[in-house]
Structure formats: C-alpha cells, structure tokens
Amino acid sequence: MDNPKKDGRIKWLILLIPTLTIGLWEYVRHAFLLPYMSMGLGNFLAPFIVLAVTLTVVRGLFGRLEQSQRALQREKESNASLEERERLARELHDGISQSLFLLAVKLDQLDELVAQGPVKPLAEGLRETVRVMHEDVRQAIASLRQPPSPAEAAWVVPMRELLGETAGIAEATAEFNWSIPDGGLTDKEKVELHACVREALINVRKHAKASRVNVIGEPDGANGFRCSVEDDGAGFSADPLNAPGRFGLRIARDRALAMGWTFQAERRGSRTVIELRKPGKESAHAR
Incomplete structure (x- = not known):
C-alpha cells in the first residue's frame, strides 16, 4: 500500500x-537585497512570506493529506465489509449448510425404511422444505463469497440478477428501476440494502x-433513498412480520431498523409492497 509512504x-x-x-528568504536577502532593504524591514517581511507560502503550498499539502486519509478510511471500511461477508459465508457453510445436508441424508434413510404409510408424505414434505432451505443457504454463501465489484454501481448487478432468477422461477415478468446514486450509499448501506432486497425477493x-415483480430504487432527498419490492401476487393473509x-x-x-431506516410490508391496492426508506435531509424537513 502506497498511502502510508x-x-x-x-x-x-x-x-x-x-x-x-x-x-x-534569509539567503536572498543577504545575497541580493541587503543594499536595498534594511535589516528591520527584512525581519518584518519574513513572517508574512512564511504565511503566504503556508496559505498556498502547505495548505494544498494539507488538503492532499486529508484526501489520502479519507481514501484510506474508505478502503479500510471496504475491507472490513468483505471480511465480514467471508466470515458469514464460512459460518453458513460450516454450520447451517452442513446440518441441512445431514438432515436431508437422514430423511432419505427414513424414506427407505417407510416406503408406504402416513409417514411417507410427511417425509417428502420435510425433504422439500430442506431442499428449499439448502438452496437458499447455498445462494447466500455464493453471494457473500462473490461480493460486488468496486467498480461504480457494480454492486447493483447481483440484485438485478436475483430479480431475474425470481421471475424465472415464478414465471413472472420482472422490471428493475434503479436510480440511487452509487456515491450516496456507504459500503455498509450497500451490503445491508442488498441483503434486505434479497430477503424480499425470496419471499x-x-x-x-x-x-409481475418490480424492484424500485430511487433517491429521496439529500443522501436518502426509497427502495421497494412490489408484486401482484396473493398478498399477505395476516401480518407478515408475525406470521x-x-x-x-x-x-x-x-437489519433495516438497525441502520436507522423504515421498513414496511403491506398491501397497497392490487400490489404487495415491501419498502425500505432512508429519509434524506430535504424530505425529513418536508415531513
């Protein structure tokens, strides 16, 4: 890393x-200006010359130093985020994923022991549940171990791809409308927002x-945003957060509340909407 040097x-x-x-200044004064400038005047001008150099050259150096420190801080935050993603992926793989695989093996053994009877439909239902859970965990591990590229807005691509996969499985039409500026979100906000959208699409x-399934991301005031996952499906029979x-x-x-965002999951007319919102400064004043 060249920044410290x-x-x-x-x-x-x-x-x-x-x-x-x-x-x-002292060299130039004694070598060239002494016949034209008194010692007192030279001493009087010296601090003003140092001040002028400080306000121009040294001030610019301070600006470059601050810029370098900010870049180093962003890099540290990005590395910390990537390390956290790898840790979560490792824990999922070593814990939940292996436990689900072992449970699936046990269900296969149960199915072989009970070829007929009332236990067989139960075993088949359990196996399907385990299969879906294992696929979800596998996708989570893959997503965590393949973090978004540091290229501008590249972190949005996995959400678009997940929307396409969801629409393909559900045989639905997908629409992705995203206008949240990349620089308006921190690395932590990108990770958390991606995780929340993923959970909504899995739902x-x-x-x-x-x-029909839509993902919408748009700015909301200064440094704020509104992100929603909308569909025209069956909706919620009860409060989805207590079901x-x-x-x-x-x-x-x-996750949203921990970031200071609002979270809503509700029916709006013919649409089911799961919405996250980070109020910006302008919209917060307006409300």
Whole structure:
C-alpha cells in the first residue's frame, strides 16, 4: 500500500517548507537585497512570506493529506465489509449448510425404511422444505463469497440478477428501476440494502405466486433513498412480520431498523409492497 509512504512524504514537506522558506528568504536577502532593504524591514517581511507560502503550498499539502486519509478510511471500511461477508459465508457453510445436508441424508434413510404409510408424505414434505432451505443457504454463501465489484454501481448487478432468477422461477415478468446514486450509499448501506432486497425477493418466490415483480430504487432527498419490492401476487393473509415461518422478512426488518431506516410490508391496492426508506435531509424537513 502506497498511502502510508505518500502520507509520510507529505508530512515531512509540511514540516520542512516553512523552515526552507525562512532559510531561502534569509539567503536572498543577504545575497541580493541587503543594499536595498534594511535589516528591520527584512525581519518584518519574513513572517508574512512564511504565511503566504503556508496559505498556498502547505495548505494544498494539507488538503492532499486529508484526501489520502479519507481514501484510506474508505478502503479500510471496504475491507472490513468483505471480511465480514467471508466470515458469514464460512459460518453458513460450516454450520447451517452442513446440518441441512445431514438432515436431508437422514430423511432419505427414513424414506427407505417407510416406503408406504402416513409417514411417507410427511417425509417428502420435510425433504422439500430442506431442499428449499439448502438452496437458499447455498445462494447466500455464493453471494457473500462473490461480493460486488468496486467498480461504480457494480454492486447493483447481483440484485438485478436475483430479480431475474425470481421471475424465472415464478414465471413472472420482472422490471428493475434503479436510480440511487452509487456515491450516496456507504459500503455498509450497500451490503445491508442488498441483503434486505434479497430477503424480499425470496419471499416473493416462495409465497406470492405473482405474475409481475418490480424492484424500485430511487433517491429521496439529500443522501436518502426509497427502495421497494412490489408484486401482484396473493398478498399477505395476516401480518407478515408475525406470521409463523416468515423469518426472512423479520430479519430484513431488523437489519433495516438497525441502520436507522423504515421498513414496511403491506398491501397497497392490487400490489404487495415491501419498502425500505432512508429519509434524506430535504424530505425529513418536508415531513
């Protein structure tokens, strides 16, 4: 990493330039200006010359140092985010994924022991549930271990691809409208927003039976956004955040609230809407 070396050179320049300026001024004054300038006037002008150099050269160096420090901080935050994703992927693989695989093996053994009878439909239902859960965990691990590229807005691509997969499984029409500026979100916000949208799309895939699915992301005031997953499916028979088995939406809600966002899952006319919102400064004042 070149930043520490570069920052070290800048710091040394900041320390040395005032000293070099005084030395150069004294040399020029004694070598060339002494016949034309008194000692008192030269001493009077010296601090003003140092101040002028400080306001121009040294101030610019301070700006470059601050810019370098901000870039280093962003890189540290990005690395921390990637390390957290890898840790989560490792925990999913070593824990839940292997446990689900073992449970599937046990169900196969149960199915062989009970070829007929009332236990067989139960075993088949359990096996299908395990299969769906295992696929969800596998996709989560793959998503965590293949983080979005640092290229601008590339982190949005996995959401678009997940929407396409969801629409393909549900045999639905998909629409992706995204205008949230990349620079308006921190790395942490991108990770959390991606996770919440993913949970919402998984909910659509499992429960909605929709013919149309939309993902919308748009700015909302200064540094704010509104993101929603909408479908024309069956909707919620009750409060989805309290329904048994709807752990994904509850996890998404908790993630959103932990970030200081709002989270809604409701029926709006013929559409089911799962919405996350981070109010921006302008919209917050308006409300």
